[in-house]
Amino acid sequence: MARPTINDVATAAGVSKGAVSFALNDRPGLAPGTRARILEVAEQLGWTPSPRARALSVSKALAVGLVVARPPEVFRADAFFPAFISGLEVVLSERGHALLLMVAEHDDAATYRRLAKEGRVDGVLVTDLQVDDPRPALLAELGLPAVVVGPSVGQEVPTLGVDDGPGVRAAVEHLVSLGHRHIAHVSGPQTMVHGRSRRTAWAEALREAGLPEGVCVEADFSAESGAAATRALLDLAEPPTAIVYANDLMAMAGLSLAVARGISVPGDLSVTGYDDTEIAAHLQPSLTTVTTDVVAWGRAAATRLLEMVDGREPSPVDLPPARLVVRASTGPAPRRP
Amino acid sequence: MARPTINDVATAAGVSKGAVSFALNDRPGLAPGTRARILEVAEQLGWTPSPRARALSVSKALAVGLVVARPPEVFRADAFFPAFISGLEVVLSERGHALLLMVAEHDDAATYRRLAKEGRVDGVLVTDLQVDDPRPALLAELGLPAVVVGPSVGQEVPTLGVDDGPGVRAAVEHLVSLGHRHIAHVSGPQTMVHGRSRRTAWAEALREAGLPEGVCVEADFSAESGAAATRALLDLAEPPTAIVYANDLMAMAGLSLAVARGISVPGDLSVTGYDDTEIAAHLQPSLTTVTTDVVAWGRAAATRLLEMVDGREPSPVDLPPARLVVRASTGPAPRRP
DNA sequence: CTCGGGACCTAAACCGGTTTAGTCGTGAGG
DNA sequence: CCTCACGACTAAACCGGTTTAGGTCCCGAG
Numbered sequence: 010m011a012r013p014t015i016n017d018v019a020t021a022a023g024v025s026k027g028a029v030s031f032a033l034n035d036r037p038g039l040a041p042g043t044r045a046r047i048l049e050v051a052e053q054l055g056w057t058p059s060p061r062a063r064a065l066s067v068s069k070a071l072a073v074g075l076v077v078a079r080p081p082e083v084f085r086a087d088a089f090f091p092a093f094i095s096g097l098e099v100v101l102s103e104r105g106h107a108l109l110l111m112v113a114e115h116d117d118a119a120t121y122r123r124l125a126k127e128g129r130v131d132g133v134l135v136t137d138l139q140v141d142d143p144r145p146a147l148l149a150e151l152g153l154p155a156v157v158v159g160p161s162v163g164q165e166v167p168t169l170g171v172d173d174g175p176g177v178r179a180a181v182e183h184l185v186s187l188g189h190r191h192i193a194h195v196s197g198p199q200t201m202v203h204g205r206s207r208r209t210a211w212a213e214a215l216r217e218a219g220l221p222e223g224v225c226v227e228a229d230f231s232a233e234s235g236a237a238a239t240r241a242l243l244d245l246a247e248p249p250t251a252i253v254y255a256n257d258l259m260a261m262a263g264l265s266l267a268v269a270r271g272i273s274v275p276g277d278l279s280v281t282g283y284d285d286t287e288i289a290a291h292l293q294p295s296l297t298t299v300t301t302d303v304v305a306w307g308r309a310a311a312t313r314l315l316e317m318v319d320g321r322e323p324s325p326v327d328l329p330p331a332r333l334v335v336r337a338s339t340g341p342a343p344r345r346p
Numbered sequence: 347m348a349r350p351t352i353n354d355v356a357t358a359a360g361v362s363k364g365a366v367s368f369a370l371n372d373r374p375g376l377a378p379g380t381r382a383r384i385l386e387v388a389e390q391l392g393w394t395p396s397p398r399a400r401a402l403s404v405s406k407a408l409a410v411g412l413v414v415a416r417p418p419e420v421f422r423a424d425a426f427f428p429a430f431i432s433g434l435e436v437v438l439s440e441r442g443h444a445l446l447l448m449v450a451e452h453d454d455a456a457t458y459r460r461l462a463k464e465g466r467v468d469g470v471l472v473t474d475l476q477v478d479d480p481r482p483a484l485l486a487e488l489g490l491p492a493v494v495v496g497p498s499v500g501q502e503v504p505t506l507g508v509d510d511g512p513g514v515r516a517a518v519e520h521l522v523s524l525g526h527r528h529i530a531h532v533s534g535p536q537t538m539v540h541g542r543s544r545r546t547a548w549a550e551a552l553r554e555a556g557l558p559e560g561v562c563v564e565a566d567f568s569a570e571s572g573a574a575a576t577r578a579l580l581d582l583a584e585p586p587t588a589i590v591y592a593n594d595l596m597a598m599a600g601l602s603l604a605v606a607r608g609i610s611v612p613g614d615l616s617v618t619g620y621d622d623t624e625i626a627a628h629l630q631p632s633l634t635t636v637t638t639d640v641v642a643w644g645r646a647a648a649t650r651l652l653e654m655v656d657g658r659e660p661s662p663v664d665l666p667p668a669r670l671v672v673r674a675s676t677g678p679a680p681r682r683p
Numbered sequence: 684c685t686c687g688g689g690a691c692c693t694a695a696a697c698c699g700g701t702t703t704a705g706t707c708g709t710g711a712g713g
Numbered sequence: 714c715c716t717c718a719c720g721a722c723t724a725a726a727c728c729g730g731t732t733t734a735g736g737t738c739c740c741g742a743g
Binding site: 352368396404 | 728729730731732733
Binding site for chain 1: 698702
């Protein structure tokens, strides 16, 4: 038997389909008895409105989009998306919205344009914001509600997310308290907001601790680049005694490289990561890193986006801050000869 | 200015909207000149048909669903999905289909039911097939086209994917050629098809090599469980000289555990993984593992699903087989005292 | 000259909802 | 007693496409 339509319900309940629609969306103008009867019939027939038809008539897509603007290799390695998506889904599905996922390799402007033009989504989530990213302006121009996900530092664009500064700062302070004075940083691309904010936090924390400016090598969040950056740091005339990495993947690659060179971690070198990947706790030595509740973050982002789509007041979000998890990859600074 | 509709195009071209529809879907019955004129006007107005309206009238969703049936923690750690999704997207987007992602924690039957009932998707991709998985039957009952993604071993249900057997077998053969005779396996859950197929391949390869039955410890693909399984193996009276892990995550955890115990890898113990995670190549020692072209896999799955949705003949798929990547975590078997 | 039959195109129904305009009956107010 | 307002509901338009059932017009054959 085919899915029942609103007409079937109307006929069965002996009313017009308008009445059924009224009952469903509980709008005023129906006698309580009638409303109850309609709902009962609907229940009994197992009818739920077709999102397709509804989407057409209310001119909404009942879906939001997430454009992954990373090249597949990077997307692949990242611990962020799966957890984030889990969080999104919780909120979206209970509100009857679907999550559309798109992967845009390069020229993602076209993807956003198409999304808006085809009307497949009511709003989008923007991740991996670049410095001077053209997308917020583009989306504003397209009139597509958007929530920019990420740290909120130094952006004109309002963003939603967990600031990574405190986590990175905590890592530096932790190292300082262990006696480290040469704390280097392997950063993400400085073209990306979260690459820049982590670097800034590291630099500031050093300054606050009264230490001289540290060495920073820019990498791109990949294992490969993390290893290369570490190599550069270890080859310095005066190598650092601690390295703060902008993510776990680079930290793990760096840690392995150091070990391969016969450098003891944390005996000779301390390292910290960012993300708290599942494997981080099981490495040898286990990785000191920064953890955030990404699932909660996803929930908050979805909630906010739906509010924007419905034109409601944005409710304040309260996300637990990033937190340093101290493990075995950090230890007292070695005595310098 | 609002999006132009088919009516605007029809008026501008001086024809009926039916004609515009004919031109768009190039159906016969239009004079070549008229067709060209209509398309030109459409082009000029920047009109593309609304997927919403089209979905309603052709009774199709123009979208396919991917239900991630893993608990978030597992989803999070997996290297498979991002690459797979990238592959799907390539095919789907060029065919005008969207990818709907849903996360189902436990009773995913409800999710599939809802998906089918609401008509939000024309078909679904089923991953992480369990042994005696109820989903294929459920989907058949719901009449929802589905492509089951995974190794095709011993299943009545037709599946699409790269067999993991050859990769695992290659790993065992590689170890055998290095002189290993005690090759253990840390498997995935035996309730899952790919947990079982990898284990079977391992066992068969041992038999083919004329070796006695090996020890297998069942784990669940998580780092935690991989470490625990490794601990159990190392505590045996006669520990193995090599361990074949069912995925990289467990292999990495196991490798780290061994190193922490002062066991040399690959001196005393060789280990292999499966997945070729990005970090695998950068560990110390780097991990010998099995790699598959997951992106191609995604493309093939999407292609097949769209064929099913359109009721066309399934075209044969030809995926590159899984391939062993030999790195530094495997070496000659140690001489037994 | 008439009739049959394509070729080409239009009008209208349809998909399944939402929403607006309007109808009907009833009770209160004048 | 008549009107008016209001509550409860229905009919119909509408969202933007696709598709089917005609309706012209022109041509060639009988």
